Amino acid sequence: xxxxxxxxxxxxxxxxxxxxxxxxxxxxxxxxxxxxxxxxxxxxxxxxxxxxxxxxxxxxxxxxxxxxxxxxxxxxxxxxxxxxxxxxxxxxxxxxxxxxxxxxxxxxxxxxxxxxxxxxxxxxxxxxxxxxxxxxxxxxxxxxxxxxxxxxxxxxxxxxxxxxxxxxxxxxxxxxxxxxxxxxxxxxxxxxxxxxxxxxxxxxxxxxxxxxxxxxxxxxxxxxxxxxxxxxxxxxxxxxxxxxxxxxxxxxxxxxxxxxxxxxxxxxxxxxxxxxxxxxxxx
Numbered sequence: 001x002x003x004x005x006x007x008x009x010x011x012x013x014x015x016x017x018x019x020x021x022x023x024x025x026x027x028x029x030x031x032x033x034x035x036x037x038x039x040x041x042x043x044x045x046x047x048x049x050x051x052x053x054x055x056x057x058x059x060x061x062x063x064x065x066x067x068x069x070x071x072x073x074x075x076x077x078x079x080x081x082x083x084x085x086x087x088x089x090x091x092x093x094x095x096x097x098x099x100x101x102x103x104x105x106x107x108x109x110x111x112x113x114x115x116x117x118x119x120x121x122x123x124x125x126x127x128x129x130x131x132x133x134x135x136x137x138x139x140x141x142x143x144x145x146x147x148x149x150x151x152x153x154x155x156x157x158x159x160x161x162x163x164x165x166x167x168x169x170x171x172x173x174x175x176x177x178x179x180x181x182x183x184x185x186x187x188x189x190x191x192x193x194x195x196x197x198x199x200x201x202x203x204x205x206x207x208x209x210x211x212x213x214x215x216x217x218x219x220x221x222x223x224x225x226x227x228x229x230x231x232x233x234x235x236x237x238x239x240x241x242x243x244x245x246x247x248x249x250x251x252x253x254x255x256x257x258x259x260x261x262x263x264x265x266x267x268x269x270x271x272x273x274x275x276x277x278x279x280x281x282x283x
Contacts, residue, residue: 001052002031002052003258006034006059008036010034010035011034018271020271023259024267042065055085056085056086080135082131103139105132113216113239115216120187122147122187123190126151131161135165143168146170148173152173177205184213189217189218190217191217192229207232216238218246230242248265
């Protein structure tokens with residue numbers, strides 16, 4: 001059987017290391033590859049899937065676009081408006097179902113860091129991962145998460161995501177570093193979905209302020225790690241976890257969907273850590 005991860009760019013993906021380690025541990029002679037696929041090429045890529053495919057993992061910029069190409073999608077994927085996993089629809093050859101395991105990845109990564117509930121929460125960034133973060137925070141109990149974005153107008157769709165999830169999303173323009181750092185330090189959970197470097201000024205302001213963060217941080221960036229934000233957060237006494245934790249948990253859920261077997265989580269965690277260490281040596 002075959003599976004793969006698609007996206008553009010995709011060469012940096014750790015998914016092959018995680019899935020291949022899982023297959024080896026499960027005794028499966030399966031193949032997991034990566035392929036450069038953009039939105040324009042996505043319909044052809046989906047059309048090429050046949051009975052030899054167990055599924056596909058999707059990353060940016062495909063998570064929303066693929067919704068128009070699947071035969072069905074899970075309620076969670078529809079609510080979030082993002083699919084990161086394709087699996088066959090049982091009994092319907094050639095039909096594919098869209099799933100979202102990113103939400104599970106956020107919830108599980110925060111649980112690993114000791115956070116299982118949240119009354120107040122903030123999200124940095126307004127893309128597809130931010131939508132999954134909102135779903136995860138809703139599961140933790142955050143009824144009115146604040147999303148800090150550069151352009152509230154462009155992120156207006158997140159308000160609709162919140163409505164589908166039953167939470168009230170408040171969009172807030174990304175403020176001055178000191179203001180942003182102060183607001184983040186006061187909430188129960190912060191999920192940063194911003195690209196590498198985007199929150200560096202807020203991190204520096206957090207360090208200058210000397211205030212102890214009240215809650216936990218999940219920064220979805222996994223390379224380079226630790227980010228400036230995670231470093232400043234932990235230095236100030238807060239708890240922080242990174243994108244590798246989220247990536248491993250969402251990949252484990254994908255393995256279970258594709259294989260029908262319990263994922264060997266510890267094996268996948270070790271494989272992810274080894275892959276990151278190898279990249280650091282090659283830099």
